[in-house]
Amino acid sequence: DQQVKQNSPSLSVQEGRISILNCDYTNSMFDYFLWYKKYPAEGPTFLISISSIKDKNEDGRFTVFLNKSAKHLSLHIVPSQPGDSAVYFCAASPSSTDSWGKLQFGAGTQVVVTP
């Protein structure tokens, strides 16, 4: 049962434009959300996170938006750069103590930034 879903397996965007990646979740116990970026032959690296008490978190070119009522979050990258071409994973963590640290991941979205 997949609790974190990234329905777009790929996204192509022109350099300088905005990339918008979407993620939906089904478990209302999730209260912490993260985005990871993965290049080929490397492990995922942490990009940005958001707690359920917020609806927006910004870090440089990256902004994550959280809509709890819709169980939806999105990652905006603006402006997109060629180095942003990678697979982006959405992840979520529940709030219960015994689930501490156990992230549930989406299947990833391959982003290609074209010149």
Next chain:
Amino acid sequence: ETGVTQTPRHLVMGMTNKKSLKCEQHLGHNAMYWYKQSAKKPLELMFVYNFKEQTENNSVPSRFSPECPNSSHLFLHLHTLQPEDSALYLCASSQARGDGYTFGSGTRLTVV
């Protein structure tokens, strides 16, 4: 250097072989994880160790056997694997939820 080192980077093994994957973290984290990434699928949590104690076994077949001798090292012992076990195996560590996990680069496993 990511702080989490996995060896080997690539492994090809027959179905009757026994091999081990190694993970080492130099970050002082207390929790370590094994994840499996198959093509076009989400990362699947396999095992969780918190302060060297296994706290999660996510219905993983017994042909995968984890070992955590200390907070810095994690092994995944493999025996009599199946071709469908071919995947990227990722190790991760964490201290707190604030920054999520730090991942290693993974071991690309091919079972023939």
